[in-house]
Amino acid sequence: MTKQDLFDDIEAEHDRLTALSEQLWENPELSLEEHDSAALLEEALREEGFTVESGVAGIDTAFVARYGDEGPVVGTMGEFDALPGMSQAAKAEREPIEEGGPGHGCGHNLFGVGSLAGAIAVKRAIERGDARGSVVYFGTPAEEIGAGKVFMVRAGAFDDVDAVVSWHPDWLNTPGRGSCLAVDSFEMRFEGESSHAAAAPEAGRSALDGVQLLGNGIEYMREHVAESVRIHYVVSDGGQAANIVPEEAAMEVMVRAPDRAAVERVSERVRDAAEGAALMSGTDVDVTQTGGMYGVLPNDALADSIRSTMDAAEFTLTDEQESFAADLKATLDDPSYAGAPPERREEVAEAAMFGDPLDATDEGGVGSYSTDAGDVSWNVPLGRFRAATWPTGTPAHSWQAVAAGKELGTAGMLFAGKVVAGSLYDLLTDEELLAEARAEFEERKGDREYESPSRPTPTPTNLSDRRFAASTRAPVVASDPAT
Ligand SMILES: [Zn+2]
Structure with missing residues (x-):
């Protein structure tokens, strides 16, 4: 035939x-x-x-x-x-x-x-x-x-x-x-203490401060990573109201690079930055890896x-x-x-x-x-x-x-x-x-071993609508090379 x-x-x-x-x-x-x-x-x-x-x-x-x-x-x-x-x-x-x-x-x-x-x-x-x-x-x-x-x-x-x-x-x-590009995605969730933002700010610890310090940390980090590395983030939870010191706040972060090993190295530094931001803001941070691909x-x-x-x-x-x-x-x-x-x-x-x-x-x-x-x-x-x-x-x-x-x-x-x-x-x-x-x-x-980072199996409930915005696919604009 x-x-x-x-x-x-x-x-x-x-x-x-x-x-x-x-x-x-x-x-x-x-x-x-x-x-x-x-x-x-x-x-x-x-x-x-x-x-x-x-x-x-x-x-x-x-x-x-x-x-x-x-x-x-x-x-x-x-x-x-x-x-x-x-x-x-x-x-x-x-x-x-x-x-x-x-x-x-x-x-x-x-x-x-x-x-x-x-x-x-x-x-x-x-x-x-x-x-x-x-x-x-x-x-x-x-x-x-x-x-x-x-x-x-x-x-x-x-x-x-x-x-x-x-x-x-x-x-x-x-x-x-x-x-x-290989990619890692994370949710960095900060937890602080809520308090009256005007009457008792000293009693509060702002989770949003943690998020913003992490964002600043990432901005400083950009100069000291390889040019091909891309780091993106959004504030996915910024607190409830301006007159309450935010008890919870969260950021979604993505790290991309052509090489999987480079992604992992930078991801490690972003995790460290999150710990540092928590220390500075007097909050706790919980890091969840939500994605990771070759x-x-x-x-x-x-x-x-x-x-x-x-x-x-x-x-x-x-x-x-x-x-x-x-x-x-x-x-x-x-x-x-x-x-x-x-x-x-x-x-x-x-x-x-x-x-x-x-x-x-x-x-x-x-x-x-x-x-x-x-x-x-x-x-x-x-x-x-x-x-x-x-x-x-x-x-x-x-x-x-x-x-x-x-x-x-x-x-x-x-x-x-x-x-x-x-x-x-x-x-x-x-x-x-x-x-x-x-x-x-x-x-x-070569001698590189495949090892997928661990994260929860996706279910309709743990995929929030928001993640469509932070999708693993690059946003396609008319003249963008991505398809
Ligand atoms: Zn498709």
């Missing part, structure tokens, strides 16, 4: 796959609340004969679906969570379906189903005897907030997998060769293989899709350059949404964002790519991305499914490729 057979298998399921993606789009569910979405994907995989394990890593909506036998084990990942406040009709003008409601601003309905298409095509190849081994679909919830993959990694879900190929919706077709370990062997499959897979678009793309594109004032370096912006901006695949725009770079795929990439060789589901220049987390995600984006979703299928098939049938990907993974990792 050829890869074209895999592509044909996906095209044959066109209606079923687009209907499934549309169902997810119509019912956008927030991180860790993606019960219906997870159930729909699980059901589709069960129908195909996959064995599905639900509730992986103690997270209700995390699942692992597996098909196959002896031989190499290859996997793909599907996300399916939506974003708050992003409700939007499939129209070329801003029009929420439900004011303030959630919406698929990051295209995860397409992400979840595109990967599923790929997994199913590979499953059929194994079933026909055209490939030997197993294919695994990782249902990875809570990407936007909660970092579901990290907990699945820690629970050992990826332990027996030889390689993973995954993708993300975007507006161009390109393999990923870059890295991104940057992505790129894999060129997998990127090369993905690129060759991209060149072989066709991208088809109906006239209606094409004209809707043009209408949506006309609403973008300031295009996103999808992380392209300045010297490539013109070339990238001119690339048509469904044009030929581009060379990686992130080669050798460290993107200004963090993702829970980073932890996966430190445990198993991970190949990544982006597929065009939105008109050229569309930023992620925009209403245009939501509008495109219903029908227009399904073309890119099916394309992505083909690329996942072809790449996983190559890994199952080409021992040399798998060995190369593994060798590169070992070499890049």
Whole structure:
């Protein structure tokens, strides 16, 4: 058989796959609340004969679906969570379906189903005897907030997998060769003594003083960390009223750097600064690590293989899709350059949404964002790519991305499914490729051990709304390189 057979298998399921993606789009569910979405994907995989394990890593909506036998084990990942406040009709003008409601601003309905298409095509190849081994679909919830993959990694879900190929919706077709930032997040909660702010201030110890001294400490620290280190914070609790000495106050802090070890060194200093601030303000501080992720370990062997499959897979678009793309594109004032370096912006901006695949725009770079795929990439060789589901220049987390995600984006979703299928098939049938990907993974990792910082498993109740604002994903502004 050829890869074209895999592509044909996906095209044959066109209606079923687009209907499934549309169902997810119509019912956008927030991180860790993606019960219906997870159930729909699980059901589709069960129908195909996959064995599905639900509730992986103690997270209700995390699942692992597996098909196959002896031989190499290859996997793909599907996300399916939506974003708050992003409700939007499939129209070329801003029009929420439900004011303030959630919406698929990051295209995860397409992400979840595109990967599923790929997994199913590979499953059929194994079933026909055209490939030997197993294919695994990782249902990875809570990407936007909660970092579901990290907990699945820690629970050992990826332990027996030889390689993973995954993708993300975007507006161009390109393999990923870059890295991104490792990150730690903390909540620093100060506790003091409340008192009448005018009548008995001497009896009070202000928890807000602790927070502000910590903020000052961080500001002074900035000069004495490597330039690539980023420290962000917000005051998440500043007390109740100005005439009460605040008994409780809290700050959320994030530390990012390209290198995980650098993040940990700076995090240690921020913890010390918190202790110092507590000492100075006569308060106590309780430090909780709320997040911690690795940057992505790129894999060129997998990127090369993905690129060759991209060149072989066709991208088809109906006239209606094409004209809707043009209408949506006309609403973008300031295009996103999808992380392209300045010297490539013109070339990238001119690339048509469904044009030929581009060379990686992130080669050798460290993107200004963090993702829970980073932890996966430190445990198993991970190949990544982006597929065009939105008109050229569309930023992620925009209403245009939501509008495109219903029908227009399904073309890119099916394309992505083909690329996942072809790449996983190559890994199952080409021992040399798998060995190369593994060798590169070992070499890049070197003798650094993967050790995820401990923190509580995310639940809908311990993920407050506020953390969406301090999300692990960099805020996307139109000209921001992050996607
Ligand atoms: Zn996303």
